[in-house]
Structure formats: structure tokens, C-alpha cells
Amino acid sequence: MADTDSEETSFDIYDYWAECRRVQPVGRFGGDESDIWLVTRYADVELVLRDPKRFSSRINADTMGPVMGTVILAMDGEEHRRYRNLVAHAFRPSALARWESELIAPTIHRLIDGLAGRSGADLVAEITSQFPVQVIAGVLGVPSEDHERFHTWALDMNKGPDDYSLSTAASAAMREYLTPIVEDRKAHPTDDLISDIVTAEMDGERLGDEHIYGFLRLLLPAGAETTFAAMGSCLFALLSKPDVLARVRADPSLLDAVVEETLRWETSVTMVNRETTCPVEIDGVVVPKGVSLVCATGSANRDESRYTDPDRWDLDRHEPAHIAFGTGRHQCLGMHLARMELRIGLGALLERLEGLRFDGGSTSADGGAATVGPPTRIEGLAFRSPPHLPVVFDSVRPSPQARADPEA
Ligand code: HEM
Known part of the structure; x- marks a missing residue:
């Protein structure tokens, strides 16, 4: 993943990229003297990511290494294959099945339980910023109650250089x-x-x-941060379109399409x-x-050569797959x-928060507390x-477990 991010600026990165795709799809990033190049068209991005011999990941050692240590994102070839294989099995769909019922569903339902008796919340502060970090903490085997520290460390580490x-x-x-x-697990390994x-x-x-610490600092x-951001964007898309939200609530099988279209439209990374590694011709x-x-x-x-009206979030889009998880040998290890997490997390929110909608915000003309209105856009580079994501809802339904066993 790229190492840098910047404060929100007034310009829209998607407008800039659209101009790049049209005028100079392969070019120096930030001026004629720059040593950094930028590739913006789908076919060219795919070509680069699928050709690790001519396009090495070693650069990530320069940018991430000082912060993260030794990470697979910065390895090439056989070294990358061998280290990735040490953890890859844990992220296969078959291995993940157990986390669905043991960790992911209980975590999201516990967070939603925390909204019981309320009629409003900021879903970023109270749900999305807490859910994926608690899940990955559980997968790794670190106490999920320390999630706020992980979240802060992750945000700070992402500042990189x-x-x-x-x-x-x-x-x-x-x-x-x-x-x-780590020392405890060396002496007494468990199943984490x-x-x-x-x-x-x-x-x-x-x-x-x-x-060891390279893996942990990366994982x-x-x-946490990637999925936290993606979940927020999925909710932003749904809450901005109440008619689509109603459709998805009535037919949860549409959640997969919500996730894929959001990852295409607004990927978090x-x-x-x-x-x-050598001079290469890309697109001439x-x-x-x-x-x-x-x-x-x-x-x-x-x-636009791959997607019709690409800036539109369209649940009924039936077009080729996105590249939000990358492609080639470094394709996201955690994509399954x-x-x-996104399917289960979004499904639980829609099912339990009845009448979920954006809180339009209020001013405090009468001296009462003002509330912030919904965001108008997704931010970041x-x-x-x-x-x-300020929302209001009519009621919070009990969790499926509480409905099945009201005495519990
Ligand atoms: C919506 C959420 C996510 C997005 C958009 C995302 C995106 C990406 C992308 C674009 C890459 C490729 C980097 C490259 O080619 O240099 C990547 C790699 C990676 N991702 Fe994700 N990711 C997400 C969630 C996760 C999760 C949940 C995990 C769980 C641990 C994870 C772990 C990793 C790892 C370890 C790599 C490095 C793989 C390698 O170098 O072989 N990601 N991710």
C-alpha cells in the first residue's frame, strides 16, 4: 500500500485522476522533475501489478521499512512467496469460516447492543472504527479491549514518512x-x-x-484501517440513497453487490x-x-474504458471486477x-437499526446543542x-441470539 496520505484538501482526487487518464495516463507525478511516476488507467495498473520482475515491491522497504520493519509488502520473488505462505493459510475462505460465528458476528452484535435505548449515533465513532480492529485483534490473539490503542497506533503508523x-x-x-x-505464545502456543x-x-x-514483529505491525x-474505511464508505453510499437502502434491507443477498460496487467506487486504499527494475514502456x-x-x-x-458512468455508485452495475485488492502476487491477503466482515457487519446494522437514516443535523438557534449533518463526501488521498456518519433510527432490535434466548 502507498505510504503517504495527506490532510483533506479542497480538490477532488478523482477529478485529478480523470484528467490524468485523459491527458497523460502514464507520467511523472507532481511535475517534470519528479522521480515519482503515476499510472492511472486500469490496463496499465494491472500490467504493472502482474509483472513483479520489472516492477519490484522493494520500494516499500524504503517507505514503510523504517516504521513497519520487515514486511511481505516489500518482498519480491521467492522470499515473498515463502513468507506469505507462512500466514496465507489463515486467511483462506475455508479457514475463515470459524471466525464468522466465533468472532465477527459476536463482535458486531456487541457493538450494536451498545446503541440499545438510543435513537442516534455516529456510526464511524461507535461502530466502524471499532469493529474491524476488534476482529483482527481476535484473529491475531491480542485482547480486543485494547482496540483503541491499536486504532491510534495504526493511524499514526500510516502517516509513515x-x-x-x-x-x-x-x-x-x-x-x-x-x-x-509474543513471548507468552513462544512458550505456550495456542490456536491464534x-x-x-x-x-x-x-x-x-x-x-x-x-x-515476527514485521508481520504483526503489518497485519x-x-x-483494521482498510476495512474500517471501506465499511464507512459502504454506509455512506447506502445512507445517501434511501431507496437503495430499503431494497437492500428487504433483500440482504444484495449486500455482496453493495460491497463490490463500493470497493470499485471508493476503495479505501x-x-x-x-x-x-529496468526501463519499461507503458502505454507508449x-x-x-x-x-x-x-x-x-x-x-x-x-x-471509463472499463466502466460506464464510472463516478456513479450503481448497485445494478454488471461490469468487470474492480482492482481494489490489487492483483498478482501481492494481491490482498485479507480480502476474503x-x-x-463487510457483509456481516452491514447486514447486522441494517437488520437491527430500524428506520436507519442520516441525521440531517440541526442548528442551535434556541441555544440547544447543534448536531453535525451528514458528510457530503468521502475524504482522503x-x-x-x-x-x-451521523444517523438516527427508530429502535434497536435485540440481537438474533437474544431473540432466540431471551433469558440469556
Ligand atoms: C477493504 C479492505 C482492504 C483493502 C481495500 C485492501 C487493499 C489491499 C491492496 C490494494 C493490497 C496490495 C498491495 C500491493 O500490491 O502492494 C493489499 C495487500 C495486503 N493486505 Fe489488504 N486490503 C484490505 C483488507 C485487508 C485485511 C482485512 C487484511 C487482514 C490482515 C489485509 C492484509 C493485507 C496484507 C497482509 C497485504 C500484503 C500482501 C502481500 O504483500 O503479499 N488487507 N491490500
Whole structure:
């Protein structure tokens, strides 16, 4: 994933990318002197991500390494294959099935239970910022009650080179927090993912701490922040279209389409980085050897040569798949988990929050408390999400478990 993000600015990144796709789909990013190149069309992004020999992931070691340590996102070839395989089994659909009932559903229902007796909430503060981080904490085997710390560390680490003192401090704090847990699992492995990682062997030897903490520093934020943002964008799309929201509530089988169309329209991770290992011609433009190449997956997902009216969120779109999870050897390891969380999380919210709708906001002319209205757009550059989602609802239905066993 790209290393940098910036404060919200007044310009819309999608307008900028649309102009790039039209005028200069492969070019220097930010001026003629720049050493960073940008690729914006779907076909070109796909070409780069599927050709690891000419487009290396090593660049991520420069940008992420100082903060995250040794991570698979920065590995190439055989090294990448072997380290990825150490954890890949845990993220296969067959392995994830157990998390659906043991972790994902209980987590979202517990969060919704917290809204009982209320008629309004900010779904970002109270649901989306807490749900995926608690799930990935559970998968890894760290106490989910510490999720607020993980969330803060993840946000700070994502600042990467933009603010090294903040991002490296967060990285050190996370390691310090994880150390007793890692040491405990080395001595007493359980059935969680940390135990898998600390007991994994490479050439007959267990992984060193550098690799262990590299995995953990990557998996916690990668599993939490991306899905948190995607869930917010799914809700933003649905709440902005009450007629579609009603359709999905009546037919939850449409949730998969909600998730896929939102990932196409507003992916949470909009750019991934590569480095050229030789001069390469892309779309008639020669990109020199050794430059950083930003692949704008967010732009590729709105390529007008692939999608009709690409800026429109359309539940009934039947067009080719998006590239929100990347493609090729580094394709998102957590994509099945992310899809499962989004489907279950959104389904539970729609089912239990009756009459769910945006809170239109109010002014405080009478001296009473004003409320913030719905956001008008999704914000961010490399990572995108709605800043808040103020909603009102008529009532909170009990969880399926409470309905089945009212005495529990
Ligand atoms: C909607 C949510 C998500 C989005 C949009 C997303 C996006 C991406 C993208 C674009 C990549 C490719 C990076 C590259 O090619 O350089 C990636 C890789 C990765 N993702 Fe995700 N991701 C999401 C959720 C998750 C979750 C839930 C996890 C769980 C741990 C996860 C773990 C990873 C890991 C470990 C990699 C590195 C894979 C490798 O280098 O082989 N992601 N993700």
C-alpha cells in the first residue's frame, strides 16, 4: 500500500485522476522533475501489478521499512512467496469460516447492543472504527479491549514518512505492547495467529523477532484501517440513497453487490507502490529504471474504458471486477476476511437499526446543542473514508441470539 496520505484538501482526487487518464495516463507525478511516476488507467495498473520482475515491491522497504520493519509488502520473488505462505493459510475462505460465528458476528452484535435505548449515533465513532480492529485483534490473539490503542497506533503508523517521529513512536509502542504476548505464545502456543507466526519455521528455524514483529505491525493496521474505511464508505453510499437502502434491507443477498460496487467506487486504499527494475514502456511512454511508480488503483476502478458512468455508485452495475485488492502476487491477503466482515457487519446494522437514516443535523438557534449533518463526501488521498456518519433510527432490535434466548 502507498505510504503517504495527506490532510483533506479542497480538490477532488478523482477529478485529478480523470484528467490524468485523459491527458497523460502514464507520467511523472507532481511535475517534470519528479522521480515519482503515476499510472492511472486500469490496463496499465494491472500490467504493472502482474509483472513483479520489472516492477519490484522493494520500494516499500524504503517507505514503510523504517516504521513497519520487515514486511511481505516489500518482498519480491521467492522470499515473498515463502513468507506469505507462512500466514496465507489463515486467511483462506475455508479457514475463515470459524471466525464468522466465533468472532465477527459476536463482535458486531456487541457493538450494536451498545446503541440499545438510543435513537442516534455516529456510526464511524461507535461502530466502524471499532469493529474491524476488534476482529483482527481476535484473529491475531491480542485482547480486543485494547482496540483503541491499536486504532491510534495504526493511524499514526500510516502517516509513515510524512511524520516519522509519530509513526516510529507508534511502531515502537506497538512492539512494546506486543512483546509479552509474543513471548507468552513462544512458550505456550495456542490456536491464534500469533502462535502460528511465532512457531512457523523457515529452513528448520523459527522466525526471528524482526520478521515476527514485521508481520504483526503489518497485519494489525492492514486488517483494521482498510476495512474500517471501506465499511464507512459502504454506509455512506447506502445512507445517501434511501431507496437503495430499503431494497437492500428487504433483500440482504444484495449486500455482496453493495460491497463490490463500493470497493470499485471508493476503495479505501487508492494507491500501491512499485519500483522499475529496468526501463519499461507503458502505454507508449518509457519509464526509466529505478523510479517509484504509483499505481492508482482508485483511478483504475473509475476507468471509463472499463466502466460506464464510472463516478456513479450503481448497485445494478454488471461490469468487470474492480482492482481494489490489487492483483498478482501481492494481491490482498485479507480480502476474503474483509468481504466477510463487510457483509456481516452491514447486514447486522441494517437488520437491527430500524428506520436507519442520516441525521440531517440541526442548528442551535434556541441555544440547544447543534448536531453535525451528514458528510457530503468521502475524504482522503491514499486512504479514503467518510469522516463521520451521523444517523438516527427508530429502535434497536435485540440481537438474533437474544431473540432466540431471551433469558440469556
Ligand atoms: C477493504 C479492505 C482492504 C483493502 C481495500 C485492501 C487493499 C489491499 C491492496 C490494494 C493490497 C496490495 C498491495 C500491493 O500490491 O502492494 C493489499 C495487500 C495486503 N493486505 Fe489488504 N486490503 C484490505 C483488507 C485487508 C485485511 C482485512 C487484511 C487482514 C490482515 C489485509 C492484509 C493485507 C496484507 C497482509 C497485504 C500484503 C500482501 C502481500 O504483500 O503479499 N488487507 N491490500
